[in-house]
Amino acid sequence: MGMSHSPITQINHQALADQIKSWGLELGFNAVGISDVDLSEAGAYLNQWLAKQYHGEMAYMSRHGSKRYTPDEMIPGTLSIISVRLDYMQTDLTPYQQLLNQPDKGAVSRYALGRDYHKVIRSMLKHLALKIEAEVGPFGHRVFTDSAPVMEKAIAEKAGLGWIGKHSNVLNSKAGSYFFLGEIYTDLPLPVDEKASYHCGSCTACIDACPTQAIVAPFQVDARRCISYLTIENHGEIPLEFRKAMGNRIYGCDDCQMVCPWNKFTQDTQVADFLPRHQLDAPELLALFSWDEAQFLKNTEGSPIRRIGYAAWTRNLAVALGNAPKDVAVVDALQNKKAQTDDAMVLEHLEWALGEQLAL
Ligand code: SF4
Structure with missing residues (x-):
């Protein structure tokens, strides 16, 4: 499915990008960044990972071929991607670490304790798109969250929201890694943010701690x-x-x-x-x-x-x-x-x- 292109009007895209970021924060996102559509580096990585069969039975990971790392092939007309972060952790809950030492209790990953994040983020992204539309008129866009054909971690990294750590999750030096990501593919030619820099250094804590x-x-x-x-x-x-x-x-x-x-x-x-x-x-x-x-x-x-x-x-x-x-x-x-x-x-x-x- 393609996009209907935005009307060519006198849009100041730099000012619009700034507005999108402040609207995103007003709506409750914890960070908003913008990436271009060149995900070829991440695509090469994905292909290596698939070749090693590391995806197990997640056949959907190998579907869509190059569309995954070529967003304008999946949604023709896509020129930039708005990437958002939404934190989910509540730090005063029973610490997960403590739970692991209470074998009569169950440990549920902290992201899954409440309402399904797909619903929450999708509705927030739609609100953000409506705000953009109110400013620039109808524009081509699609919202995603945790959606199979979208390389959301690579997009978040390019949009400056954080780097991909050795455990393959995105993390941020001011907020850690307990957050969800979402995206708006858009035909607006927005100025892109700087890719996040990498700060794992020589740490291997996640590799060493993995139980399996x-x-x-x-x-x-x-x-x-x-x-x-x-x-x-x-x-x-x-x-x-x-x-x-x-x-x-x-x-x-x-x-x-x-x-x-x-x-x-x-x-x-x-x-x-x-x-x-x-x-x-x-x-x-x-x-x-x-x-x-x-x-x-x-x-x-x-x-x-x-x-x-x-x-x-x-x-x-x-x-x-x-x-x-x-x-x-x-x-x-x-x-x-x-x-x-x-x-x-x-x-x-x-x-x-x-x-x-x-x-x-
Ligand atoms: S535990 Fe260490 S290596 Fe793993 S993601 Fe965090 S900083 Fe990077």
């Missing part, structure tokens, strides 16, 4: 080893070799971000929608495990967790319960769930967990 050694080299995450991938993107079984290392991580994994020295600069989110629901910041594993499918669907309404579905949710909880301290209540719960389950993949994880609980 998924960061196989700086900037190279083998998704097939990554707990975030294994618990969220992966719909099948969790390979045996990673189950112990998963510990009590039931949805995603924050370890590489948790140890990053730049995250001491984390700022609290201003978005009330991101505050935790259902005590997901420090939930009891058995309480979550007691949800049947209807309760799961109800309790995760509007949450990103819902997208993995009940089978993967039960699978993840089973692994965490297998790793939990031995407890007759856990054994009972696993046996009850077994009696109610006919999904072979889930059953195998329940049996594994029972084996762990009952081992001498």
Whole structure:
């Protein structure tokens, strides 16, 4: 789908870019930058990563070919990209690090505790586009957030929002890495920002901390080893070799971000929608495990967790319960769930967990 081009009027694009940034901040984004559409460097990197099969079963990563790193091929007419950052962390929650030492509780990645960020960011980006339209008239644009064909990390780096760290997330020297990204592809020829400079230096904290050694080299995450991938993107079984290392991580994994020295600069989110629901910041594993499918669907309404579905949710909880301290209540719960389950993949994880609980 192409864009209808903006009318050629006397737009002062420098002034407009400044306005876009201040509107973005007024709307609640924590940073706004502008990138051009040359993502060829990131594209070359992506192709190497795909060639090594590091994307696992995320087939969508290899779809779209060069359109991913050639934005004006995907959306003809795109001349610049507005990149936004939205912080999600709340620093006074039970620290994630502490949770990892409470094996009767579940650790949910901090980005997934509240309302689904796709909805929040998409609506904010649409507001920003409306403000631009009110200024310049109808213009060609498309909004994205966490959308498969968009290389949002490379765009954010080019737009000056932060650099891509060795763990492959974007981070910033004033705000750490606990934020979401979103983009507006536009046909406005906006002046671009300077690419963010790189400040990982000789640090290797994230590489060393990864529970499954998924960061196989700086900037190279083998998704097939990554707990975030294994618990969220992966719909099948969790390979045996990673189950112990998963510990009590039931949805995603924050370890590489948790140890990053730049995250001491984390700022609290201003978005009330991101505050935790259902005590997901420090939930009891058995309480979550007691949800049947209807309760799961109800309790995760509007949450990103819902997208993995009940089978993967039960699978993840089973692994965490297998790793939990031995407890007759856990054994009972696993046996009850077994009696109610006919999904072979889930059953195998329940049996594994029972084996762990009952081992001498
Ligand atoms: S932990 Fe160290 S190497 Fe990893 S992203 Fe942070 S600064 Fe970079």
